Amino acid sequence: MSLPIPEPGRPLVVVPPRRRLWPRLLLLALLALALVAAAASAGLARYGGSYAARPFAAASSLAADPDAKVISPAAAERIEARLAALRPRGVYVTVDTYRNRLRVFRGEELLREAVCSTGTGRVLHDPRTGRKWVFDTPLGEHPIIDKRRNPVWAKPDWAFIEEGYEPPPPGSPDRFDDVSLGGFGLYMPDGYIIHGTLFKTLLGQRVTHGCVRLGDDDLEFVYKTVPLGARVFLY
Amino acid sequence: MSSSTRRFLWALAFFCTSAAVGAAEGRPARTPEELRLVELEGQLARSPIVYLVLDPAAKVLDIRVRGIVIERVELQGLELLTYRPLFGDAEAPPLAIPAVWTITQGPGDTDREVIAPVRLRPYPKDGEEEEEESPPAPTPIPSGDEGDPEGEPRATYRVQLDNEWQLYVVNAPPKLDLWRRYLAAVHDGWERLRGRQPAHPALIALVLPEETALRLHHLFRAKMPLLVGDGAATVR
Numbered sequence: 201m202s203l204p205i206p207e208p209g210r211p212l213v214v215v216p217p218r219r220r221l222w223p224r225l226l227l228l229a230l231l232a233l234a235l236v237a238a239a240a241s242a243g244l245a246r247y248g249g250s251y252a253a254r255p256f257a258a259a260s261s262l263a264a265d266p267d268a269k270v271i272s273p274a275a276a277e278r279i280e281a282r283l284a285a286l287r288p289r290g291v292y293v294t295v296d297t298y299r300n301r302l303r304v305f306r307g308e309e310l311l312r313e314a315v316c317s318t319g320t321g322r323v324l325h326d327p328r329t330g331r332k333w334v335f336d337t338p339l340g341e342h343p344i345i346d347k348r349r350n351p352v353w354a355k356p357d358w359a360f361i362e363e364g365y366e367p368p369p370p371g372s373p374d375r376f377d378d379v380s381l382g383g384f385g386l387y388m389p390d391g392y393i394i395h396g397t398l399f400k401t402l403l404g405q406r407v408t409h410g411c412v413r414l415g416d417d418d419l420e421f422v423y424k425t426v427p428l429g430a431r432v433f434l435y
Numbered sequence: 436m437s438s439s440t441r442r443f444l445w446a447l448a449f450f451c452t453s454a455a456v457g458a459a460e461g462r463p464a465r466t467p468e469e470l471r472l473v474e475l476e477g478q479l480a481r482s483p484i485v486y487l488v489l490d491p492a493a494k495v496l497d498i499r500v501r502g503i504v505i506e507r508v509e510l511q512g513l514e515l516l517t518y519r520p521l522f523g524d525a526e527a528p529p530l531a532i533p534a535v536w537t538i539t540q541g542p543g544d545t546d547r548e549v550i551a552p553v554r555l556r557p558y559p560k561d562g563e564e565e566e567e568e569s570p571p572a573p574t575p576i577p578s579g580d581e582g583d584p585e586g587e588p589r590a591t592y593r594v595q596l597d598n599e600w601q602l603y604v605v606n607a608p609p610k611l612d613l614w615r616r617y618l619a620a621v622h623d624g625w626e627r628l629r630g631r632q633p634a635h636p637a638l639i640a641l642v643l644p645e646e647t648a649l650r651l652h653h654l655f656r657a658k659m660p661l662l663v664g665d666g667a668a669t670v671r
Contacts, residue, residue, distance in 0.1 A: 241621045248624030249520045249635070250616040253609055256491045256513045256639070258663075261531035262467050270467040271474045279477035283502035286480060294505060298653040321543070325551035334547070339656075341483035341500050362550070365558040374558055435485050435498055435505050435654065 291425060293394075293432040295412055297337045300404050302394075302412060304425055311425060314418035315403045319410040326361050333358045335409040342388040342432045347423060351385030351395060353377040358409070382416065384423035388432060394422060471533045472664045476502060479535065479660055486660040490668035491532070496641070497668055498654065507668070508651070512608045512642030518635030521620045527637040528599035533664030536600075541655040542592035590645040593638070594655045602655075603638040604648045 262268045271279070294303045295316065302316040319337035326332070355375045357367040368374040382396015397403070397413040407413075412434075414422060479486045480502040488497040494510040519525035594602040626633050643651065 241617075244624030244628065245521050245617055245620035246624070248620045248622070248627055249518055249523075250619035250623060251516045251609070251611060251635070251638070252519050252525065252616065253514045253516050253611045253640070256515055258491070258530040258532045260468060261534050262471060268471075270470045273465055273470065276465065276470050276473040279473050283477065283480055286501040287503060296506075298650045321547055323547050323549045325549060327551055327554060339485040339654075360558055361552060361555060364552040364555060366555045368558050374560075433500050433503070433505060435500065 288431050288433075291427060291430050293422070293426055293430065295337070295432060295434045297339070297406070297434060300406065302414060302418070302422070304422060312418065312421050314414055314422070316418075317397065317403050317408050317413040318406050319408050320406050324358055324362055326357070331357075333409075337408070337410050337412065337434055338390070338392060339434050342392065342434060344386050344426060344428055344430045344432065345389060346385075346387035347428060348385045348387070349423075350378065350383060351381045351393070353381050356391075382414075382419055384419050386423060386426060394432070395419070468533055468664060469666060472662070472667050475533060475535050475662055475664075476667075479662060484660070485654070486662060487654075488667045489661060489663045490666060491663065492665035493668045495668040496651075508643065508647055510641055510643060512640070514609065514640045514642075516603065516609060516611075516638040516640050518637070521616060530598070530600065530637075533662070533667070534598075536661045536663060537597045538594055538655055538657055538659045538661065539597050540595040541657055541659070542589075542594055542604075542652050543655070544657050590648040590652075592648075592652060596661070599637065601636045601638050603640045604651065605640055605642055606645050606648060608642050609640055 262270065288305075289307070291304065291306050291311070294305065295301070295318065296303075297318040300316050300318055302314045303310055304312040304314075319335045322335050324333045324335065353376070355377055360367040380398060381393065382398075384396065386394040388394070392410055392412070394412045394414060396416055396419045399407070399413075400415055403413065403415055476488070480499075483501065485498060485500050485505075488499055489495075490497075491513055494513050496508040496510060497504050498506040498508075515527070515530070517525035517527040591605050594604070596602060623633055623635075
């Protein structure tokens, strides 16, 4: 910008350039907004709360209860002896229902590891009666109470309802299936069986109604190795 | 009783007492907490159920049946998360160990797939042809699950316990620096201002790898007991 050249004898008058006001106003407004937001968030934070972490620390349940009675060391040893006696001797089976693996042990020795199938965890509703079935493989310790060659499956109601059929009357020949369970069956309480399958490609998946399915070779090994009364640990 | 028999019995009693004292001296005296742990596990092992044992000191979680360790999981971290004002003290339910806590709701308890046939048809006799090509198939019923849309369980989840605490299974230690806590507190305050009362249960965070978290997701079920105590993994 060029300044005007004053005429000789006249004072120099410099008119300052007109300052723009809006950037300042904008800055001021932003500052005010930030202040309000900060104050509001501080107020909200004061009104609310959040999670804070600290290392796990718990009081002693015995210190909290002065009348609490504790067993004697001798009683503790008796309990430990009982626990030790519960350890499986001889052949026993574990079934990992998450990874679908069945293992046969003799003491600490692993005799066989097999891919199996376990329960889906699905729930089936009967549209007529409202009954429902949960297709879980039960967890915990279960004994082998029976062993059969060429087991016959007495199909329960859910086997028909699941396929959309009305269940035949009890004792009907339609209820008996001598193919689906394979060549061997090891029976646990409540109708849960370790048995074979026609659907071998599904081994390793949770697809059953609660039973444990095995391939033919593994099933034969388990049938021949695991005696009646052996314990099965499902977890 | 003859004098020789009496001498023999005295000698036997002395021998047994000496042996017992010697055996007792061989191992350090047990604390009341250790004795309580043995007592509680003895009670759990009476039944054939699967139970869990959490040892906070060793950062170990055991899957056990009948006192037998079926599988042991090493925890990458164990923390207590309690809701508290940004500047103030936390309010949390009491937490005392050794104790047996019970799961009241597992993470998978509510996300089971429910199937139900629309209607049932008579079972066809041998040689009898069906009126239709195939029977009506069971219909999956949405169950309001907490899993992802594909039905797979999440590796981060919560397990409700009967002591008002929740197990919070995560795959990395929770990040709760001051800035994150401030943002969470602002959000919480906003929710409260709107009349909502967000639930903030006290949490016991178990830091586990994703695979292990999924494995335990399958296991945490309602009514499953959890024995908790320092030294629980090694007391026996």
